[in-house]
Amino acid sequence: MTELTIAKALNAGLRRAMEHDSRVVLMGEDIGRLGGVFRITDGLQKDFGEHRVIDSPLAESAIVGAAVGLAMRGYRPVVEIQFDGFVYPAFDQIVSQVAKTLRRSEGAVRMPVVIRIPYGGGIGAVEHHSESPEAYFVHTAGLRVLTPSDPGAAYRTIQQAIACDDPVVYLEPKRRYWDKGEVDLAADVRSGDPWCSRLLREGTDVTVACYGPMVRTCLEAASAADVSVEVIDLQSLSPLDLDPVAASVERTGHLVVVHEASKTGGLGAEVAARITERCFYSLEAPVLRVTGYDVPYPASRLEEHFLPDLDRVLDAVDRSLAW
Amino acid sequence: MVDALLGSAVQLLTPEGERVEHPDFDITLTDAELRSLYRDMVLVRRLDAEATALQRQGEIGLWASSLGQEAAQVGSAHSLRSSDYAFPTYRDHGVSWCRGVQPMEILAMFRGITNGGWDPIARRCSLYTIVIGNQVLHAAGYAMGVQLDGADEAVIVYFGDGATDEGDVNEAFVLGADYQLPLVYFCENNQWAISSPRDRFNRAPLYQRAAGFGFPGVRVDGNDILAVMAVTRMALDRARSGGGPTLVEAFTYRMGAHTTSDDPTRYRHAEDLEIWRLRDPIERLKVYLARNGMADRSYFDQVDHEAADLAVLVRDGVRAMAAPAPETMFDHVYVDPTAELVAQRAGLIAYEESFAEGLTA
Numbered sequence: 001m002t003e004l005t006i007a008k009a010l011n012a013g014l015r016r017a018m019e020h021d022s023r024v025v026l027m028g029e030d031i032g033r034l035g036g037v038f039r040i041t042d043g044l045q046k047d048f049g050e051h052r053v054i055d056s057p058l059a060e061s062a063i064v065g066a067a068v069g070l071a072m073r074g075y076r077p078v079v080e081i082q083f084d085g086f087v088y089p090a091f092d093q094i095v096s097q098v099a100k101t102l103r104r105s106e107g108a109v110r111m112p113v114v115i116r117i118p119y120g121g122g123i124g125a126v127e128h129h130s131e132s133p134e135a136y137f138v139h140t141a142g143l144r145v146l147t148p149s150d151p152g153a154a155y156r157t158i159q160q161a162i163a164c165d166d167p168v169v170y171l172e173p174k175r176r177y178w179d180k181g182e183v184d185l186a187a188d189v190r191s192g193d194p195w196c197s198r199l200l201r202e203g204t205d206v207t208v209a210c211y212g213p214m215v216r217t218c219l220e221a222a223s224a225a226d227v228s229v230e231v232i233d234l235q236s237l238s239p240l241d242l243d244p245v246a247a248s249v250e251r252t253g254h255l256v257v258v259h260e261a262s263k264t265g266g267l268g269a270e271v272a273a274r275i276t277e278r279c280f281y282s283l284e285a286p287v288l289r290v291t292g293y294d295v296p297y298p299a300s301r302l303e304e305h306f307l308p309d310l311d312r313v314l315d316a317v318d319r320s321l322a323w
Numbered sequence: 324m325v326d327a328l329l330g331s332a333v334q335l336l337t338p339e340g341e342r343v344e345h346p347d348f349d350i351t352l353t354d355a356e357l358r359s360l361y362r363d364m365v366l367v368r369r370l371d372a373e374a375t376a377l378q379r380q381g382e383i384g385l386w387a388s389s390l391g392q393e394a395a396q397v398g399s400a401h402s403l404r405s406s407d408y409a410f411p412t413y414r415d416h417g418v419s420w421c422r423g424v425q426p427m428e429i430l431a432m433f434r435g436i437t438n439g440g441w442d443p444i445a446r447r448c449s450l451y452t453i454v455i456g457n458q459v460l461h462a463a464g465y466a467m468g469v470q471l472d473g474a475d476e477a478v479i480v481y482f483g484d485g486a487t488d489e490g491d492v493n494e495a496f497v498l499g500a501d502y503q504l505p506l507v508y509f510c511e512n513n514q515w516a517i518s519s520p521r522d523r524f525n526r527a528p529l530y531q532r533a534a535g536f537g538f539p540g541v542r543v544d545g546n547d548i549l550a551v552m553a554v555t556r557m558a559l560d561r562a563r564s565g566g567g568p569t570l571v572e573a574f575t576y577r578m579g580a581h582t583t584s585d586d587p588t589r590y591r592h593a594e595d596l597e598i599w600r601l602r603d604p605i606e607r608l609k610v611y612l613a614r615n616g617m618a619d620r621s622y623f624d625q626v627d628h629e630a631a632d633l634a635v636l637v638r639d640g641v642r643a644m645a646a647p648a649p650e651t652m653f654d655h656v657y658v659d660p661t662a663e664l665v666a667q668r669a670g671l672i673a674y675e676e677s678f679a680e681g682l683t684a
């Protein structure tokens with residue numbers, strides 16, 4: 001086991017995938033010599049060459065549109081969108097082409113494309129650098145959506161996303177890039193299954209489901225709580241794996257879903273609906289959501305009031321138990 | 324090297340401060356006008372330096388420096404009439420300054436207390452646009468409105484060399500050409516888009532792209548404020564008189580990091596900066612003014628004093644700029660708030676107050 005940050009674990013995972021399969025090519029703005037603005041691709045251009053770690057023009061639609069063509073030609077493009085707020089110029093290519101090509105070609109053309117996006121807030125950034133766009137992608141049939149929450153998961157799931165023959169929107173919790181954890185660099189993880197939730201902390205009173213940057217927040221809340229909180233990292237936002245959540249709710253009777261993204265039409269609503277359908281008679285309170293508000297992501301000096309934190313999670317836990 | 328790249332760029336003032344002739348472009352300015360160009364450049368540079376320092380002290384979150392691009396920004400913005408409209412990027416502090424945007428209004432966004440900072444209608448200057456290229460389409464649409472109104476106004480839109488990769492910018496070129504819009508596309512080619520050198524993606528000089536769309540393109544020495552003004556004025560006059568759009572490529576250099584978050588030592592050599600330091604836009608005008616007796620020592624001293632005063636104003640002003648109340652994040656999401664937002668806002672206030680009570684209890 002090696003201690004790495006999420007950023008370094010992603011770098012190691014990308015390197016491993018490129019070593020394993022020469023058809024894996026990386027493309028994005030400033031990813032070559034600079035190593036990306038978050039240094040996730042640091043050193044990869046030097047080691048794999050400019051033809052496999054491609055500095056793209058400043059054009060997101062071009063990046064994703066070209067990935068479609070590269071995939072048609074048998075490559076496995078892994079593209080980087082510099083920040084969450086800059087994926088929208090590529091939204092058309094993602095929704096209209098990346099997501100639908102398999103279906104339209106009746107299975108003839110696969111789209112093994114990975115679209116990496118640093119997402120979420122909490123880093124004091126200017127506008128368009130702190131967004132949580134996951135619901136748009138989860139709502140789009142044909143896309144898979146993954147988000148790791150710790151270095152080990154990052155190392156595994158980035159390789160599994162690249163090995164996947166479906167397109168994957170891979171959301172990297174940017175404020176957790178520098179979080180450290182143990183990574184098993186020796187393990188061959190490519191064939192593992194990332195499309196599952198992870199039970200990260202057992203508890204008996206309340207179930208908390210979360211993902212990405214909120215996992216750490218929820219684990220901290222669970223440690224601080226004076227009741228017993230079970231924490232589940234959803235990890236795969238599409239497809240959703242709610243079996244562990246349902247099993248947990250059948251024991252606890254209480255569910256709180258936590259995400260940074262705004263409330264309306266968010267993942268919390270989907271989880272709440274499905275769990276209500278499956279566990280109606282086990283629930284002792286409605287499924288509660290702790291989320292960002294339904295406003296544009298605020299200026300950075302207000303973001304701490306927008307983002308769910310430990311106290312807001314605990315508040316929801318208390319409200320659920322007191323229902 | 325730079326001279327070779329500059330190629331056909333319009334120049335009226337050499338880097339040594341010599342006034343030279345150009346067959347197509349000329350400009351006559353009074354001594355007072357020349358002095359005010361100098362003054363604005365010095366003040367904008369000071370604002371920029373203070374903002375960079377304030378970022379290092381943690382008083383603002385981020386800063387995109389305009390260092391080295393003062394002539395391009397101040398020269399073009401000075402060419403506008405007050406009735407014209409400007410669409411700047413996040414780096415165009417010289418433009419917003421000349422439009423009358425106050426220093427604290429410019430700094431508010433970087434301090435993280437707003438995503439805007441000023442009234443874009445009152446200032447006739449749009450807010451800084453961070454998503455690369457978006458504003459170029461907005462400028463085209465605004466120019467369509469000017470055209471529909473039959474108004475005697477022009478529109479100028481700023482964007483970087485990197486932005487010319489984006490679909491939005493090229494689509495805006497199509498709009499301008501199709502409708503012969505009263506629009507000046509002002510590209511500040513500072514040679515870098517973060518770590519990407521401009522020559523990497525361009526096989527042909529940027530200004531030549533205009534020809535393919537069907538309107539003129541001009542490259543101007545972006546560190547020569549006289550040339551910038553001469554070219555921009557002509558382009559604006561053309562726009563106002565129904566002549567259609569012009570692409571102006573101001574050839575300049577980003578002397579600082581991309582932003583305060585960037586580390587340019589990873590991708591460019593410090594020696595490159597030396598070449599451009601010799602082409603400094605402010606020094607060039609200063610030499611010209613001094614040598615021709617258009618400004619004397621006491622004038623330069625007076626401007627330096629003004630800059631020092633501005634620095635104090637900026638430092639004190641930024642430190643005093645407090646974050647608004649949390650619930651203001653619910654303001655202006657819609658013209659009239661929805662019931663759901665009213666409820667969420669009340670929820671936030673009640674939640675925050677529960678802590679205040681906890682503290683006093």
Ligand SMILES: Cc1ncc(C[n+]2csc(CCOP(=O)(O)OP(=O)(O)O)c2C)c(N)n1
Pocket residue numbers: 029058060082086089412414453454455456482483484485486487513515516517577581
């Ligand atoms: C659509 C979009 N993609 C990526 C970015 C991130 N980004 C910010 S500035 C920049 C480079 C811009 O270069 P250029 O247009 O030359 O302007 P300059 O910063 O040099 O003034 C990039 C890639 C962005 N802001 N918007």
Ligand SMILES: [Mg+2]
Pocket residue numbers: 483484485511512513514515516517
């Ligand atoms: Mg540039």
